[in-house]
Amino acid sequence: MPISLADLVSKLPSDETWGPPTTADALVDGVPYAPYSKGDKLGRMADWTTEGKDREGRGGRQQYNRNWKDQQVYGAGTSSLFAVQVAEDESSFSVVDNTRASTKTRGFGRGGATFMRGRGRGGRDARGGRGTFQRVGGRGGQQQNYYDQRGGRGGRGRRFGGWKDYDKPQRNRDSSVNIKPDWTMLEEIDFNRLAKLNLETSTGEDIENYGFLYYYDRLYDRPPVKNTERKLNVVDRAAYNVTTSQDPIIHELAEKDEATIFATDNILSMLMCAPRSIYSWDIVITRSGNKIFLDKRDGSSLDMVSVNENAADAPLEASEGNKDTLNFPGALALEATFINHNFVNQTVIESDTAKYEMPHENPFYNPSEETEALASKAYKYRRFDLSLEKDEDPLHLIVRTELDAVVKNNISGEDQLLVIKALNEFDHKAQGSGGALDWRSKLTSQRGAVVATEMKNNSCKLARWTVQSILAKADVMKVGFVSRANPKSNDRHVILGVMGYDPRKFAEQMNLNLNNGWGIVRTIIDMVRGMKDGKYVLVKDPNKSLLRLYEVPAGTFEEEEEGTLGAVEERGEDGE
Secondary structure (H helix, E strand, C coil): CCCCHHHHHHCCCCCCCCCCCCCCCCEECCEECCCCCCCCCCCCCCCCCHHHHHCCCCCCCCCCCHHHHCCCCCCHHHHHHHCCCCCCCCCCCCCCCCCCCCCCCCCCCCCCEEEECCCCCCCCCCCCCCCEEEECCCHHHCCECCCCCCCCCCECCECCCCCCHHHCCCCCCCCCCCCCCCCEEEEEEEHHHHCCCCCCCCCCEEEEEEEEEEEECHHHHCCCCCCCCEECCCCCCEECCCCHHHCHHHHHHHHCCCCCEEEEHHHHHHHHCHHHCCCCCEEEEEEECCEEEEECCCCCHHHCCCCCCCCCCCCCCHHHCCCCHHHCHHHHHHHHHHHHHHHHHHCEECCCCCEEECCECCCCCCCCCCCCCECCEEEEEEEEECCCCCCCCCCEEEEEEEECEEEECCCCCCEEEEEEEEEEECCCCCCCCCCCCCHHHHCCCCHHHHHHHHHHHCHHHHHHHHHHHHHCCCCEEEEEEEEEEECCEEEEEEEEEEEEECHHHHHHHCCCCHHHHHHHHHHHHHHHHCCCCEEEEEEECCCCCEEEEEEECCCCCHHHHCCCCCCEECCCCCCC
16 A cells, blocks of 8 residues: 555654664774675785776787776775875875886897887886887988887797787788679688698609700809899790690690699699688689689789788788888789799890700790790690599599709709799888898898798798699709899899709708698599589688689680780880
8 A cells, every 4th residue: 555655754763863873883992994804805005007007008908907907805895984084185196217227229130120128117119018129220210110019029020920919900801803793602611621631642744845945044053243233134035824724735635535634833833832822812613524624814813923922911902001002912923923034034045056945846936926036935744643542533633834944964964954933022121021131131141041031921932833843843943032223113123142942852841741732632623523514713712711612604704814825925124
């Protein structure tokens, strides 16, 4: 039943006080008292480090103080009992740390670098980080900071993987091919699965040989004379980059039923080194009856030579804040591709009387239509056996491999086949250099360190070159070191040196397992063999370590592939 107002008034206390009754139980000799026990957690009387723990620094760890922020201190609810009214204003009081901060400096390389270590007492730049590397001096004398100085126990301004990598901004790269709505995704393969594959195969056998080779100029093996530089010149020669399905020799071999799978070394090496790749790429796979062709699109990223793809701090795109147009990934790849074309032509001795002739002429060259002379190039069509014990019929693969030059062995005098490639340095102080050494001053004295850094920053590119050399059964892989004459200009270059490697031993140094590569090829082929005739596209995800296999309409890419069978003249760099 409802209570009337009169009943509420009658229940009020009769005395004049308001609130709970006052007792003397919480007073000891007139002083407020709160009980404590042995299990109670006591807070700090004075915490001078609270400001340092609450700041939003230390590598972006915004919740670094989460363990202290929500900690419950015994007696916090009764803190008002112990509140003391201070007579004077303490708002202007602050603790000043007047201890002398000591920072040791140590110079690195040309221009020097400063290494500062501290935990809050080494100045504003060193506070809160376990280690910070800064570039001091440089060109012009001004201080030049590396991109991303969030600390880490690294060297020369770069960070290695560690506990601070969780807040590293995720890069959103574009796919190498536009995925259309009418494409059907059939398979998704993670790189962890690919790394576990293994297939032993033979060294292969030669089927057909075409083209010719000039002899390599051994003068480039000598270190350059002090204070002199060899310029990289423009040598216009006709070269060809024909995809698998438009190669007339491969068509003849397919009609003779010499193999089931057909590819080029450029395409096959990318597939075999897929777990090392970072940038997006794609391979067009066509199944026709029992034949499978691995193709590339016209203008595909497979034709370009990447730069510092595997570096911890790879070159940035314009959308990622890079304002240096010369050092965009696309611009660097185009520059590296032209360098490789010109470098091969410059390092051979062109002579009609002294050259290594293959049994057949170059199948792509037409003297009546071409105005440029033919470049030194030999094509070896080689067959590999990918069969397993359980296979009823043998599974063979024919790959078109390429050789660039030939050289006489110093001891036996026999001809050795060469594959010639070139690494390029754009600016060892710029963002995206991956902590590379200065080649001009270190290539002679610290050759091993320079090569080791390139193995780390260009792991995928060097692995592909090594696989191509082994597929072609080359005796030596020559690697040139080419640098910009001026770091701010990409149209003039100098050759700093050339090194020669045994491809098989170089693969061991890079921890490159060819059996794993053959296992990847066999796995992808088995997927396509289990599908119907048609066209498929294998795409490397631009932002994740996985491959996706799509089924595409039969007419896809046909417009782009028209006119692929033609000379791709080697364009030189303007002004060289």
